[in-house]
Amino acid sequence: xxxxxxxYLQTVIDRLTKVRDTQGDAIAAAAEACAKSILNDKLVFTxxxxxxxxxxxxxxxxxxxxxxxxxxxxSSMISFHRVLGDAGALQYRFIHGQEGYGDAxxxxxxxxxxxxxxxxxxxxxxxxxxxxxxxxxxxxxxxIAVTSVPHSSATPSRHSCGKRLYEIADIVIDTDVPLGxxxxxxxxxxxxxxxxxxxxxxxxxxxxxxxTAELVAAAGKDPYLMxxxxxxxxxxxxxxxxxxxxxxxxxxxxx
Numbered sequence: 001x002x003x004x005x006x007x008y009l010q011t012v013i014d015r016l017t018k019v020r021d022t023q024g025d026a027i028a029a030a031a032e033a034c035a036k037s038i039l040n041d042k043l044v045f046t047x048x049x050x051x052x053x054x055x056x057x058x059x060x061x062x063x064x065x066x067x068x069x070x071x072x073x074x075s076s077m078i079s080f081h082r083v084l085g086d087a088g089a090l091q092y093r094f095i096h097g098q099e100g101y102g103d104a105x106x107x108x109x110x111x112x113x114x115x116x117x118x119x120x121x122x123x124x125x126x127x128x129x130x131x132x133x134x135x136x137x138x139x140x141x142x143x144i145a146v147t148s149v150p151h152s153s154a155t156p157s158r159h160s161c162g163k164r165l166y167e168i169a170d171i172v173i174d175t176d177v178p179l180g181x182x183x184x185x186x187x188x189x190x191x192x193x194x195x196x197x198x199x200x201x202x203x204x205x206x207x208x209x210x211x212t213a214e215l216v217a218a219a220g221k222d223p224y225l226m227x228x229x230x231x232x233x234x235x236x237x238x239x240x241x242x243x244x245x246x247x248x249x250x251x252x253x254x255x
Contacts, residue, residue, distance in 0.1 A: 004184075007184055007194075008193075008194045011183060011184065011194055011196060012196050012199055012200070015175070015176060015177065015200055016200060016203055019173075019174075019175065019176065019200060019203070019204060022174070022176070023173050023204070026171060026172060027173055027204065027207050027208055027211065028211060029171050030118070030144045030173060030208045031207075031208050031209075031212045031214075031215060032215065033116045033142040033144060033171060034066075034068075034069070034116050034118070034144075034208060034209075034212040035211075035212045035215035035216050035219070036116075036142075037114060037115055037116040037142070038066060038068035038216055038223075039216060039219055039221060040114055041251055041254060042068075042112055042114040042251070043069075043070045043111075043112070043115045043116075043251060044059075044068055044069045044070065044115065044116045044117075044118055044212075045070050045072045045109065045111065045115060045116070045117050045136075045141075046059045046060075046069060046070065046071045046073075046119075046120070046205075047072045047073070047117065047118070047119045047120070047129070047132050048073065048119065048120035048121060048129075048201075049074075049077040049078070049121070049126065049129055050077065050080060050092070050096065051197065051198045052119075052120040052121045052122065052129075052198075052201065053073045053077060053078045053120075054198055054201075054202065055120040055146065055198065055201040055202045055204075055205045056072070056073050056118075056119075056120050056205075057071050057073055058202050058205055058206065059071060059118070059205055059208075059209055060209075060226070061226045061241070061244070061245075062226060063227060063228040064206075064209070064210070064213075064225055064226060064227075065206075065209050065225065065226050066209055066212050066213045066216060066223045066224065066225060067223070067224035067225075067226070067244040067245075067247045067248050068223075068224075068247075068248070068251065069118075070248075072105065072106075072109055072132075075087075076091070076092070076095055077092070077095065077096065077128065079091070079092055080092040080093075095128070096126055096128055097126060097127050097128075097158060098127060098128065099127040099128075099131060099159060099160060100127075100131065101127070101128050101131065102127065102129065102130070102131020102132045102135065103131050105128070105131075105132065106131065106132055106135040106136070107135075110252070110255040111139055111141065112139075112141075112255065113139055113140030113141060115141045115142075116141060116142045116143075116144065117132070117133070117136035117141045117142070117143050117144065118144045118146070118208070119132060119133055119143070119144070119147075119165060119169070120146045120201045120205065121145070121146075121165050122147065122151060122175070122177060122197040122201070123148070123151055123152055123155060124145060124147035124148070124151075124152040124164045124165030124166055125152055125155055125156070125157050125158050125159070125164050126159075127158055127159050129165060130157065130158075130159035130163070130164075130165065130168070131159070133145070133165055133168045133169065134159075134161055134168065137168060142170050143168065143169045143170045143171070144169060144171045144172075144173070145166055145168070145171070145172050145173065146173045146175065146201050146204050146205065147165050147166050147169075147172065147173075147174070147175065148174065148175045148176065148177040148178070148179075148197065149166050149172070149174040149176070150174075150176060150177070150178055150179060151177065151178065151179045151180070151181070152164040152165065152166050153166070154179050155179070173204055173208075175197060175200045175201060175204065177196055177197045177200055180192065181195045181196065181197045182194050182195045183196070213225060224243065224244040224247045225244075226240075226241055226244055227240050227241060229241065
C-alpha cells in the first residue's frame with residue numbers, strides 16, 4: 001500500500017510547524033498593522049496572482065474573517081486553470097510578466113496611506129506582483145509579504161526595481177517552502193510532486209486574520225466577523241453578513 005498520503009500530509013505538517021515556531025513574531029506584527037488600519041477606518045488590501053490569489057481571496061469574505069480586509073484580485077491573473085482558449089494559460093503567463101500592468105490594477109482601486117497591503121507570492125519576483133508592492137510602498141501603505149525566502153533569494157527579480165518582494169516589504173512572513181515548491185520525489189519520475197505553498201500561505205493568512213480579530217476586539221471594537229450561512233439559522237447569519245457588507249461599504253464611501 002502506498003505511503004504517499006502520509007508523506008505528503010507529513011510534509012505539510014512539518015512546514016506548518018516550522019512556520020509556527022519561527023514566524024510567530026512576524027505574523028503578530030502583520031496582524032498589528034492590519035488591526036491598526038481597520039481600527040482607523042482604513043482597509044487591508046490583499047493581493048496575489050495565480051495560486052497566490054487563492055490566499056488573497058480567502059481573507060474576505062470567508063467565514064470567520066474580519067470586515068476591512070479587501071481582496072484586490074484581477075480575473076485575468078487567475079484564469080490559468082482554463083489552460084486553452086479564452087483567458088488561458090498562455091495569456092496568463094504573458095500578462096503575469098508585463099511590468100506596468102500591476103500599476104493599472106493598483107490605480108483602479110481607491111487606496112489610502114493608512115491602508116495596509118498584504119501580498120501573497122511564493123516566488124516574490126514577477127512583474128505584476130512587484131508593481132503592486134512598489135506602488136503600495138510609494139503610497140505610504142504598510143507592506144506585508146507572505147513569500148518563500150529560500151525560493152525568492154535563489155532567483156533573480158523580474159522587475160526593473162531589481163528587488164524581490166521580501167526585499168521591499170516592511171514585514172516579511174517566510175513560508176520556507178523550498179525552491180520549486182513541490183518537494184516529494186517518486187522513483188523513476190522526472191520532477192517532484194506535492195506542492196505546499198498554497199496550503200501554507202492560506203494558513204498564514206488565516207492566522208493573520210484571526211489575530212487581527214482578536215486585536216480589534218481587544219480595542220473595544222466590533223471586528224464584524226463573517227459567519228457561515230450554512231447553519232440551522234441561515235436567516236440570522238445572512239443578517240449578520242449583510243451588516244458586515246454595510247460596514248465595508250461605509251469604509252469605501254469615506255474614500
